[in-house]
Amino acid sequence: MQKQEPSDILIPADYKQEFCETLWVWFEENKRALPWRETDDPYRIWISEIILQQTRVAQGFDYYVRFIGRFPDVLSLAEAEEDEVLKYWQGLGYYSRARNLHQAALTIKNQFGGKFPELHKDVLSLKGVGDYTAAAICSFAYGAPYAVVDGNVYRFLSRLLGIDDPIDSVSGKKLFSYLAQQLLDLKSPGLHNQAMMEMGAIQCVAVSPSCTQCPFANRCYAYYNACVDQLPVKMHKTKTRARYFAYFFLSKGETLYIQKRIGNDVWKNLYELPLVETDTPVDEAFLSNAEPVKKWLEGRVLPSPAYQIKHVLSHQVIHASFYELEISGEVSVEGAREIRKEELESYPVSRLIHLFLEHCHPELLDVY
Numbered sequence: 414m415q416k417q418e419p420s421d422i423l424i425p426a427d428y429k430q431e432f433c434e435t436l437w438v439w440f441e442e443n444k445r446a447l448p449w450r451e452t453d454d455p456y457r458i459w460i461s462e463i464i465l466q467q468t469r470v471a472q473g474f475d476y477y478v479r480f481i482g483r484f485p486d487v488l489s490l491a492e493a494e495e496d497e498v499l500k501y502w503q504g505l506g507y508y509s510r511a512r513n514l515h516q517a518a519l520t521i522k523n524q525f526g527g528k529f530p531e532l533h534k535d536v537l538s539l540k541g542v543g544d545y546t547a548a549a550i551c552s553f554a555y556g557a558p559y560a561v562v563d564g565n566v567y568r569f570l571s572r573l574l575g576i577d578d579p580i581d582s583v584s585g586k587k588l589f590s591y592l593a594q595q596l597l598d599l600k601s602p603g604l605h606n607q608a609m610m611e612m613g614a615i616q617c618v619a620v621s622p623s624c625t626q627c628p629f630a631n632r633c634y635a636y637y638n639a640c641v642d643q644l645p646v647k648m649h650k651t652k653t654r655a656r657y658f659a660y661f662f663l664s665k666g667e668t669l670y671i672q673k674r675i676g677n678d679v680w681k682n683l684y685e686l687p688l689v690e691t692d693t694p695v696d697e698a699f700l701s702n703a704e705p706v707k708k709w710l711e712g713r714v715l716p717s718p719a720y721q722i723k724h725v726l727s728h729q730v731i732h733a734s735f736y737e738l739e740i741s742g743e744v745s746v747e748g749a750r751e752i753r754k755e756e757l758e759s760y761p762v763s764r765l766i767h768l769f770l771e772h773c774h775p776e777l778l779d780v781y
């Protein structure tokens with residue numbers, strides 16, 4: 414394996430033909446039946462691709478069906494309130510993607526007359542749509558010749574061709590895109606792309622692929638050189654940040670307090686319980702003396718947390734503790750809104766809040 418420039422590599426025509434035929438035969442025999450494979454509607458393809466960027470197919474399937482059930486076309490999505498879109502996204506994480514979907518739907522309504530754009534450059538101009546999603550939409554829906562390069566394709570090509578350029582480097586991305594484009598079957602770009610992604614998803618999997626069952630084993634660099642577990646290469650290790658959240662479930666009889674998260678932070682525009690965040694772990698004695706907790710306690714002792722959990726996100730680990738307090742009518746909770754407990758189900762909340770409710774207040778859980 415050595416550093417390579419795209420211009421150094423030429424895929425011979427007979428290699429490409431054999432590659433495409435092998436891939437095609439394998440795909441026909443092994444492809445999974447997925448609802449978004451049955452459509453050429455760019456809107457539905459777009460929704461499925463964004464959902465699948467952050468979840469496994471089994472979980473994504475339910476979200477897709479529910480999302481499409483409520484927002485069957487781009488206008489229904491554009492005309493919905495953002496809170497409702499977030500509610501249907503609840504549990505999937507990466508909520509900026511749901512906000513971007515909503516924004517992009519508004520752009521399609523306002524700038525493209527409500528019709529999903531067909532040109533690759535117009536699709537790429539939509540908020541939240543990058544090279545990968547634009548290639549998927551344009552090739553699946555319109556048969557346009559754009560190769561899709563997702564994590565599955567990186568893995569498959571890196572092992573097959575023995576490429577150790579980091580997949581998260583600029584030069585690596587350029588090289589893999591070039592190779593995927595070279596190998597693209599121009600007679601059927603959409604199906605070819607789906608086959609490439611499926612190959613990485615169910616055959617050339619990240620850990621312990623069944624190479625002896627693989628139709629590419631006889632020409633696979635990694636298998637031949639016993640370095641399957643060393644490819645693909647990544648350059649950056651993700652740094653994680655520890656955060657400490659103390660949430661307060663503040664009841665006043667039949668009501669409780671929630672607040673909307675604002676600012677550029679995780680879970681923007683979702684709702685949560687009143688929160689005290691610290692950079693380091695703190696105990697109940699510290700919290701009891703911190704404002705506004707001291708005010709909420711009204712002279713009482715802070716009870717032990719009703720629920721504690723370490724919640725792992727892609728770039729941060731949140732150590733969350735949930736405290737339950739009944740507060741009197743005299744106490745105000747600044748920045749929060751008072752709602753009836755049964756109304757909570759209509760507000761979009763993070764997976765973390767959902768886990769707390771599941772554990773301590775299942776009676777308040779929503780239907781989603």
Ligand code: SF4
Pocket residue numbers: 569572573616617618622623624625627628629630633634635636641
């Ligand atoms: S032989 Fe193994 S490593 Fe090579 S492409 Fe097939 S599954 Fe992937």
